[in-house]
Amino acid sequence: MIDEKRLIILTQSAKYDVSCSSSGSRRQNVPGGLGNAAFGGICHSFTSDGRCVSLLKILLSNKCAYDCQYCVNRRSNDVPRASASPEEICELVAEFYKRNYIEGLFLSSAVEISPDRTMELLLDTVIRLRKLYRFNGYIHLKGIPNADPLLIQRAGAYVDRMSFNIELPSERSLKLLAPQKSKNAIVKPMRLLSSADFKENARGRGAGKFLPAGQTTQMIVGASPETDGQILRLSQGLYDAFSLKRVYYSAYIAVNPQSRYLPAKSANLLREHRLYQADWLLRFYGFTAEEIVREDGFLDEEYDPKCAWAVRHMENFPVEVNTAPVEMLVRVPGIGIRSAYRIREARRRTRLTFDDLKKMRVVLKRAKHFITADGKFFGEENFGRMKTLLALQETNENAEQLSFLTGNEIEKSVITGEI
Numbered sequence: 001m002i003d004e005k006r007l008i009i010l011t012q013s014a015k016y017d018v019s020c021s022s023s024g025s026r027r028q029n030v031p032g033g034l035g036n037a038a039f040g041g042i043c044h045s046f047t048s049d050g051r052c053v054s055l056l057k058i059l060l061s062n063k064c065a066y067d068c069q070y071c072v073n074r075r076s077n078d079v080p081r082a083s084a085s086p087e088e089i090c091e092l093v094a095e096f097y098k099r100n101y102i103e104g105l106f107l108s109s110a111v112e113i114s115p116d117r118t119m120e121l122l123l124d125t126v127i128r129l130r131k132l133y134r135f136n137g138y139i140h141l142k143g144i145p146n147a148d149p150l151l152i153q154r155a156g157a158y159v160d161r162m163s164f165n166i167e168l169p170s171e172r173s174l175k176l177l178a179p180q181k182s183k184n185a186i187v188k189p190m191r192l193l194s195s196a197d198f199k200e201n202a203r204g205r206g207a208g209k210f211l212p213a214g215q216t217t218q219m220i221v222g223a224s225p226e227t228d229g230q231i232l233r234l235s236q237g238l239y240d241a242f243s244l245k246r247v248y249y250s251a252y253i254a255v256n257p258q259s260r261y262l263p264a265k266s267a268n269l270l271r272e273h274r275l276y277q278a279d280w281l282l283r284f285y286g287f288t289a290e291e292i293v294r295e296d297g298f299l300d301e302e303y304d305p306k307c308a309w310a311v312r313h314m315e316n317f318p319v320e321v322n323t324a325p326v327e328m329l330v331r332v333p334g335i336g337i338r339s340a341y342r343i344r345e346a347r348r349r350t351r352l353t354f355d356d357l358k359k360m361r362v363v364l365k366r367a368k369h370f371i372t373a374d375g376k377f378f379g380e381e382n383f384g385r386m387k388t389l390l391a392l393q394e395t396n397e398n399a400e401q402l403s404f405l406t407g408n409e410i411e412k413s414v415i416t417g418e419i
């Protein structure tokens with residue numbers, strides 16, 4: 001069984017990967033308090049059917065042969081090193097599962113010796129888990145770029161989800177900050193995982209269905225100079241090309257203050273939060289990256305991206321809720337996808353008023369500035385005052401969403417959802 005010292009090193013080293021939903025939290029325990037969200041080890045993720053599962057989040061090894069500037073596990077960093085054998089990880093998963101600590105595994109690794117060697121060990125681990133330990137829980141495996149495609153294909157037949165991190169928003173930044181990696185080496189396995197032939201040929205190579213929970217990726221934000229527009233265009237391209245389930249955005253954490261290529265300070269978490277909101281608009285609301293960002297290529301900090309777009313395009317408003325197409329209703333701040341469809345259903349039967357909208361859970365304090373209902377307008381007619389009201393609401397809502405206070409610093413939690 002793995003000893004406690006190595007377990008701490010390997011779980012702590014994995015905590016910077018945000019591809020699990022709870023990983024963004026940095027709330028620490030306080031004297032007399034209970035729990036510590038900043039500590040590595042267990043994280044949460046959502047399965048394809050929407051269930052939230054707790055996962056053991058661990059690296060097989062943090063002994064990295066690569067030297068990515070932004071990474072705590074980089075070769076040149078003087079940190080305690082450890083690795084575990086596939087058997088040790090399997091024992092740990094089985095023990096934790098039996099004790100009801102976890103429902104699944106998030107397994108990643110630094111590149112120990114070579115990509116192929118590391119991928120072989122990861123594959124060995126998941127095969128043992130499925131075949132010897134008969135473990136049927138959720139497994140999310142981080143793939144190793146440049147590893148042999150056959151190893152990746154076999155792994156895909158044993159795990160629920162796999163991800164290759166795109167890491168940085170441009171090839172130029174990748175070359176500068178992660179010189180041993182290349183865009184091609186990262187994109188190639190993503191393309192393979194999304195190809196029907198690759199999936200088909202994987203049949204018989206493993207235990208079950210090929211990647212039932214699909215693939216995701218992660219991008220570091222704020223370590224390099226790309227704009228939000230560049231980041232969102234890249235995400236849009238990845239969603240379109242590889243049918244990704246999610247792109248995760250990870251605000252850069254200054255773990256390497258000596259580097260002359262990196263910002264001295266960690267990136268603003270509000271930027272990460274706005275990118276998640278914008279990503280939601282790309283995937284579900286029919287927006288394009290070009291529409292969402294400002295002229296300078298960045299997202300507004302003051303308002304959420306949908307509200308910011310609406311404020312910049314008041315020529316489209318107000319819209320009459322009884323006649324506007326659904327594609328326009330979902331662009332109204334305060335009307336989400338579900339509300340838009342509820343409105344469309346309800347107006348077939350009756351002419352909707354503001355009271356009806358209230359019952360449909362439309363966020364009227366926001367939406368009222370952008371709609372009429374049965375010809376009536378209850379919003380603020382003065383544009384300047386309306387913007388102030390919206391900004392105040394945004395500040396109050398953000399305050400409610402604040403996950404914690406750290407010293408004098410107020411940090412914002414990463415949330416996603418209908419906006």
Ligand code: SF4
Nearest residue numbers: 064066068071074110
């Ligand atoms: S490959 Fe780069 S990002 Fe991954 S563990 Fe090694 S140094 Fe860190």
